[in-house]
Amino acid sequence: MRVAITNIGTIVSGDWRAPFAEGDSIVCAEGRIVSVGTASAKDVEFCDVVIDADRTTAIPGLIDSHVHITFGDFTPRQNTVGYLESYLHGGVTTAISASEVHVPGRPRDPEGVKALALAAYKCFEHYRPGGMRVHAGSVILEPGLNQADFAELKRQGVWLAKAGFGDFKSAFEYAPLIHAARAHGLITTVHTGGSSIPGSGAITGDHLLAMRPHVSFHVNGGPTAMPDRDFERIIRESDMALQICTAGNLRTALLCARLARDLNAFDRLIIATDTPTGSGVMPLGMLYTMAHLASLADIRPEHAVAAATGSNARVYGLDCGFIAAGKAADIVLIDAPDGGTQDSALAAIRNGDIAAVGAVVSAGEPRFVGRSRNTPGTTRRVRVASCKLPRTF
Numbered sequence: 001m002r003v004a005i006t007n008i009g010t011i012v013s014g015d016w017r018a019p020f021a022e023g024d025s026i027v028c029a030e031g032r033i034v035s036v037g038t039a040s041a042k043d044v045e046f047c048d049v050v051i052d053a054d055r056t057t058a059i060p061g062l063i064d065s066h067v068h069i070t071f072g073d074f075t076p077r078q079n080t081v082g083y084l085e086s087y088l089h090g091g092v093t094t095a096i097s098a099s100e101v102h103v104p105g106r107p108r109d110p111e112g113v114k115a116l117a118l119a120a121y122k123c124f125e126h127y128r129p130g131g132m133r134v135h136a137g138s139v140i141l142e143p144g145l146n147q148a149d150f151a152e153l154k155r156q157g158v159w160l161a162k163a164g165f166g167d168f169k170s171a172f173e174y175a176p177l178i179h180a181a182r183a184h185g186l187i188t189t190v191h192t193g194g195s196s197i198p199g200s201g202a203i204t205g206d207h208l209l210a211m212r213p214h215v216s217f218h219v220n221g222g223p224t225a226m227p228d229r230d231f232e233r234i235i236r237e238s239d240m241a242l243q244i245c246t247a248g249n250l251r252t253a254l255l256c257a258r259l260a261r262d263l264n265a266f267d268r269l270i271i272a273t274d275t276p277t278g279s280g281v282m283p284l285g286m287l288y289t290m291a292h293l294a295s296l297a298d299i300r301p302e303h304a305v306a307a308a309t310g311s312n313a314r315v316y317g318l319d320c321g322f323i324a325a326g327k328a329a330d331i332v333l334i335d336a337p338d339g340g341t342q343d344s345a346l347a348a349i350r351n352g353d354i355a356a357v358g359a360v361v362s363a364g365e366p367r368f369v370g371r372s373r374n375t376p377g378t379t380r381r382v383r384v385a386s387c388k389l390p391r392t393f
């Protein structure tokens with residue numbers, strides 16, 4: 001499918017060092033972005049769908065790097081079906097599993113946790129709920145896993161590992177497993193803060209610095225935060241990514257975002273939701289946290305967009321998260337909400353408003369245009385300008 005988005009007001013690139021792209025059009029073909037800039041009449045003529053953005057703002061599809069998927073579009077934590085599709089309506093085109101720890105009766109032995117991760121990975125390899133890409137299968141680190149297990153998992157495709165729910169007496173005991181998983185090419189992630197569900201324990205700065213994972217999950221608490229003094233230590237003494245989650249502690253989210261900016265570590269600041277969880281299902285969680293950082297911590301809104309898109313992509317090695325030729329065609333049109341006092345999406349985010357989602361293109365296919373079921377309405381009229389398909393969106 002070939003899709004063009006024209007008449008865009010602002011294009012936010014997803015790269016916080018160069019946050020804007022020039023032009024007013026994006027052309028996509030076969031799931032990839034072909035060009036960003038000013039499309040010619042000929043570029044547009046050969047498209048199956050042309051979307052008139054009506055001067056709204058284009059951002060990369062949001063990447064939620066902390067979602068507790070299980071199987072299918074269902075969460076047993078809140079007994080809710082269809083939540084991933086709802087997240088897509090909140091602009092999330094990619095979800096990354098934070099481990100399948102919510103599967104009822106989940107296994108705890110090495111063979112069991114390996115089988116669970118592999119089954120989840122394979123179930124979502126081709127299944128895209130609502131059009132969303134789900135990276136599933138994060139092996140839960142438990143005693144007994146060894147080098148050969150990580151080698152086998154990686155060979156089968158599993159590339160994520162999670163520490164925090166294993167049957168260990170002390171979090172320091174995760175360190176050898178984290179190092180082994182890293183050595184075999186897995187992205188390693190660690191629960192941070194106080195315990196979240198029965199079976200998890202407190203993990204603070206000393207533990208993180210002993211483990212040295214790729215990502216400190218919900219660095220602002222999941223939901224209880226580690227001591228304030230530990231934030232500067234892990235920023236200065238490690239290179240781990242700092243994942244701020246909607247379901248965590250708002251005060252320490254702001255503290256961490258300011259420190260990351262001021263200590264030249266903004267590359268490592270990434271946004272996620274950590275849902276579904278005790279805090280619930282939050283389809284607009286990414287947009288909330290972006291607005292919190294921009295309105296309360298003076299993070300520029302385009303930088304908040306980057307933390308929710310390109311920075312996540314860089315940390316996890318994904319080919320999405322940026323509006324640039326060659327990247328996955330995951331694009332969201334956002335605007336100031338109808339009735340708000342701001343006149344653009346970025347001004348609305350800076351004001352603390354939740355931007356309205358006007359359209360989502362995921363993997364090069366329009367999933368909806370002009371009528372997100374979850375976000376506020378927009379005053380502008382994002383619409384399908386022309387369509388050669390048998391249906392409109």
Ligand SMILES: [Zn+2]
Nearest residue numbers: 068098222274
């Ligand atoms: Zn979590």
